[in-house]
Amino acid sequence: MGSKLKTLTAEQRRQAQQVTLGSPRMRYSILPRLLFMTMDLVYGRKKTFSKFKVLELIARVPYQSWENVAYIAITHMYADREFARRVFDRVKEAREAQDNEMWHLLILEELT
Template sequence: MIVMSGLEHLSGAALRREQERTLAAPRMRDSLLARVLFRGMDLVYGRRRTLSKFKVLELIARVPYQAWDRRRTWR
């Protein structure tokens, strides 16, 4: 392991071990709000993973960050 500027640079084997550890960990439950969002997206755009569904989700995901940025600049 090499530490450069506060970040660890792991070898390929170490990265693979960390990935396996992450995949073996129990999944976190989605919040109620997230589940409502996902169900609504499935109702409107279908259950399949499509580019149009991804684009809409990306637009929705930006909203809180844009609101925080606008609020910060208004102060």
């Protein structure tokens, strides 16, 4: 089953933000740390809109890759309708995530 994005009220967004801010910092694995180190080398350690725009572009890649692989899987396994439906539902979720990253990019573009 595909997920449905729900709209939160301003108060619900504030509460969710407080939960996030109150959570312990995440310990990143080697690949994200390598990405952040490379970004710092190329764009500097300072947090800039240009740097965030690049991160938003990079953030879309896994979802796009998953969508590509999923369509190949559906093509090869279309006779198994249950499997094909489950994969297609995941594709819809991946598209929603891609759209979310695109919105971030558009917002950053407007801010710059």
